[in-house]
Amino acid sequence: MSTDGHPLVAQLYDAVMAIPERTMLPEHREALAADLSGRVLEIGAGTGAMFPYYDEAADLHAVEPDPHMREQAVERAERLGRAVDIADAGGESLPYEDDSFDAVVASLVFCTIPDHEAALSEVARVLKPGGEFRFLEHVRGEGRMGQAHDVLAPAWHTVAGGCHLNRETGALFRHDDRFEVLDYEQVSEGVVPMVRGRMRLVDGRGRLRKSLSRVPLL
Numbered sequence: 001m002s003t004d005g006h007p008l009v010a011q012l013y014d015a016v017m018a019i020p021e022r023t024m025l026p027e028h029r030e031a032l033a034a035d036l037s038g039r040v041l042e043i044g045a046g047t048g049a050m051f052p053y054y055d056e057a058a059d060l061h062a063v064e065p066d067p068h069m070r071e072q073a074v075e076r077a078e079r080l081g082r083a084v085d086i087a088d089a090g091g092e093s094l095p096y097e098d099d100s101f102d103a104v105v106a107s108l109v110f111c112t113i114p115d116h117e118a119a120l121s122e123v124a125r126v127l128k129p130g131g132e133f134r135f136l137e138h139v140r141g142e143g144r145m146g147q148a149h150d151v152l153a154p155a156w157h158t159v160a161g162g163c164h165l166n167r168e169t170g171a172l173f174r175h176d177d178r179f180e181v182l183d184y185e186q187v188s189e190g191v192v193p194m195v196r197g198r199m200r201l202v203d204g205r206g207r208l209r210k211s212l213s214r215v216p217l218l
């Protein structure tokens with residue numbers, strides 16, 4: 001996937017995230033990576049902030065389309081001495097076989113993926129049946145906070161590397177019947193509401209079968 005990416009955002013990302021990375025994010029990153037084994041894929045790995053949290057035994061793969069972010073992710077993996085196969089790809093078109101991962105992880109990324117519905121279909125495609133999709137995402141607020149997010153969203157999209165401040169990502173995930181929800185929690189409220197969850201793939205191609213079943217039989 002060839003994109004120029006967002007060099008300034010990539011350069012500032014770790015500095016801007018330094019305080020949350022020390023305070024509120026560790027517990028969520030730990031939960032995302034807890035007890036993962038087998039073949040694991042992280043979508044939109046950014047600078048590799050999740051890498052220290054994965055078990056050494058996991059066969060870790062990641063995609064990151066922004067070359068500036070990806071370069072930092074590669075450097076972080078090297079610093080950690082962690083083998084991570086990092087591909088230049090977006091979540092909407094994962095360069096992997098069907099049914100090939102035990103788990104897929106998304107951390108603060110579905111807000112930024114341009115076609116997030118296509119990316120969720122890709123998660124369903126590459127997960128093995130029974131595999132887990134784990135996520136931590138910020139979402140549109142309720143009531144007045146949601147309205148404020150709607151107003152700020154266009155400017156935020158420009159300064160924050162394409163992030164959609166007011167996406168209803170949690171609802172998209174929860175209502176997808178290819179997955180069974182194992183855990184779903186609103187883990188923060190206020191200005192940056194966030195949800196964290198785990199879902200098990202029940203039927204990777206359920207939607208396709210469903211839509212085909214609506215075609216009248218002649």
Ligand SMILES: C[S@@+](CC[C@H](N)C(=O)[O-])C[C@H]1O[C@@H](n2cnc3c(N)ncnc32)[C@H](O)[C@@H]1O
Nearest residue numbers: 044045046049066069090091107108109112113
């Ligand atoms: C807010 S950062 C999160 C990075 C990392 N997951 C973390 O937890 O710190 C969002 C990331 O999504 C990446 N991204 C943008 N478009 C994407 C796409 N189509 N597919 C996958 N990742 C994408 C960005 O380049 C960026 O690295």
